[in-house]
Amino acid sequence: MIQFLSSNTEGAQIEIIDLNGKVIYEKLITNSTSIQSIEIGESMLPISGVYFVKLSSQNSIASIKIIKL
Numbered sequence: 001m002i003q004f005l006s007s008n009t010e011g012a013q014i015e016i017i018d019l020n021g022k023v024i025y026e027k028l029i030t031n032s033t034s035i036q037s038i039e040i041g042e043s044m045l046p047i048s049g050v051y052f053v054k055l056s057s058q059n060s061i062a063s064i065k066i067i068k069l
Contacts, residue, residue, distance in 0.1 A: 001037055001038070001039050001040070002037070002038045002039075002040065002055075002064070003035055003036065003037045003038075004035070004036055004038075004055060004062070005035050005036075005049055009032075009046055011017060011028055011029065011030055011057070012028075012029045012055055012056065012057040013026060013027070013028050013029065013055070013056050014026065014027050014029060014053065014054070014055050015053070015054045015055075015056075016040070016044060016045070016048055016051050016052070016054075017051065017052045017053075017054060018051055019048070019049065019050055019051075024045070024046065024051075025044050031061070036037070039042075040053070040066070042068070045068040047068070048068050049067070049068060050065060050066070050067050051066050051067075051068065052064070052065055052066075052068055053065075
């Protein structure tokens with residue numbers, strides 16, 4: 001589960017990217033001015049390994065690294 005705080009109502013995009021740079025999941029999110037949650041299910045990550053989760057909006061980009069064991 002990934003949570004983030006949105007301070008405006010602009011849209012955002014979430015991408016899950018493997019170590020080869022291939023986008024394996026992407027979704028457009030309509031933000032509201034509150035805490036948002038995104039659940040990353042096991043089926044979204046095809047194999048064990050390291051992935052990057054990138055959340056981008058019009059004014060900012062944030063990324064984290066996750067590991068599927």
